[in-house]
Amino acid sequence: MLQEWLVEFLAGLGKLFIHPLFYFSFLLAFIAGMFRVSRERKDFQTRVYDIYQEIRYILPSSLLIGLLLSVVTLVLGLTLPIELLNMIAAVTVIFSLVGFRLLSPAWTVGAAVLLFYAAETLGYSFIPDQALSFEGMLVTVVLLMALLVITEGLLMIKQGWQGTSPRLTKSPRGLKVGMQLAQRLWLVPVFMVLPAGDLPSFASWWPVVSIGAEAYALIWFPFLVGFAQLIKSTLPELAVKATGKSVITLGIASLVLAVAAYWLPLLAVASAVLVILGRIWISWRHYSYESNHPYFFTKQPMGLMIIGILPNTPARKLDLKIGEIVHKVNGIAVRSENQFYEALQKNAAYCKLEVVDVNGQNRFVQGSLYAGEHHELGLLFVEEESEYILGEN
Template sequence: MALDWGFELLKGLESLFLNPLFYYLFIVAIILGISRVKRERKQFHVRAKDAFFELRQLLPLGFVLGLILSVVTIGVGLVIPIETIIFAALFTFLWSLTTNFRFLSPVYTVGFAFFATLFFLSKKWSLPLIESHTAEWNSSILPSIAALLGLLMIAEGILIFRNGRKGTSPKLIKGKRGLRVGVHEVKRLWMLPLFLIIPGEALKASFEWWPVFSVGSQTYSILLVPFAIGYYQQIQGMLPVKAVQQVGKKVIVFGSVFTCLSAVGYWYPLASIVITALAIIGRELLSLRQRLAEDNLPFYFSQRNQGLMILGVIPDSPAEKMGLGVGEIVSKANGITITDEESFYEAMQKNRAHCKLEVLDINNQVRFVQRALYEGDHYQLGILFVQDEKMWDDESMVFVQPNHKSFS
């Protein structure tokens, strides 16, 4: 029996490479990275991360979570209509066209697919090339879709908490008073491949090799389905890592509560409709509350009297090797007190071969870092600051570099 299941799972793996969404998500991740690099180069004349950073984040953690959730979904016997999978893919494509990646949360893709499936099957419609065994309306299919949505929301929270905090992108915007301030942006896309049990033969007989097995008098297929999970957050009032982790924890708790509530549907199937609707509303309120709380906070990355706030650190640069971090304040350079970016560059010119900085860390503790500078060092020092307003051209919004730009 175990050997048969293993064989069916291996055959189900092939379905992943027949799914157009699998390839589409790779393309979207590449476009996401390229657009981020263009914005960073426009504002800082250097990129914080390379253009393939988002692509590298697309699959690894999602693959691990997908394996874990596959064991759960198959173990508890969740049977998902093929219509739901198709509608979830269609909504993923549609929401991705808005370029607002928070709409790629499972609650907006699988949640809307839940109601589309409900409407579609109630009309007794059928899809071309699909051999559906759910053409007759049956409320017993609803709890499994709701449970799947809950599990995907838990995975979403874990991905935000564990991966969303990595590589947040520095960004310059105009604050409420019209002054230039810094924020951090998280725009991320993950793929979560998940083995699902589908009632009946997923495709018609032209695909003879499709994995099909029987339990009693019922016939089922196993598919490996790629689910997209997107996330967007603009952080202005606190350190990016802390802000993203807070959201991740809230989504995990919300997904866990919803998963528990979805179990009610197995006793009262129609309750799944109300529970899923509440999930969509609740997730939207969670996002709205987070944005309102963020808007009410003062800008963390703004110009400070005691020095220069570090908005970003270039990977593999001398600044990163010296242990400088986002949110720290450079108060002195080569023994000279820093008041603005111009004074920082002038202080760095005092000694082109050596850099000694006095830094106020995120715990308000003073520490000293130093390093020899060599010609050809990657991006020289590698620090991104909140630029002075006078260094911007108001019409083109393109950063005008100072004379001593090589040290930043």
């Protein structure tokens, strides 16, 4: 039996690339990269990351988590009708038109479940043969939704704050200030047990295993998990990790209710309501906090605050950080970009920076430069006017 499961599992794995959501995720990430690059060029006359930056994050980390979730779903034998999976895919595509911020599993899976419930209430079912009642399906759905929300939080803490995109805007007082946009899209592939009778006729080739008198298929479903968070009042790492921890806490609380629903089915409804409303509250709390706190990335009286660092530039090698303030260059105090680059040219082969870190402590950064490299150091600042192109386009 184990060998049969393994063979069919591998056979299904070989055909997982046929799902439209798999390709849609890469297209969506590519389009997001286009808009990001366009905005960065408008604000800084250069892009920070290339157009493929969002694509690079789609699979590496989420693939491992997806495999772990697959083990859980297969061991527990979690079964969902293919109609619901198709509904989740449709809702995901529709929500993605607004942006990554609506691609939390709490909302994509939750909205699909609400549509199913509305259909049941109106006397219409998406499940033709009624093999699985809505009440019986709900317990499985909320369990999966809680696991996916926990996954969302873990991915946010691990990768959500990395490679944020700097932006410039006007403060209410008309001053130019900076913000950071953290956005990510992850593809979380999960193998699930699907009743073979739910497979459409054109999918007769799909691998099927038998358990007693029942036949089941192992179907791969790519859950798209995304988020977008605009940060103005603090460092991206602090803001995104705080949100990620809140999302994980919400997922765990929902998971406890989902597990308890196996004995008290009414708790499945409580779990679904908690995770949907809780995720809305987390997003609203962040928005409210940002709206009521001053901008962090602003023009500084004691130097130049770093709002962005271009990849593959000398600034990366100098281990400079976003949010740090460059106070002196080669011993010369700087208050503008002009002064910054003029001070760099005092020593064309070597630079020494005095930096105030995010904790308010002074530190020295130094390194070698190559001829002409002072114009391509790779730092972006909040300035009223930029007279230098700071990196390659």
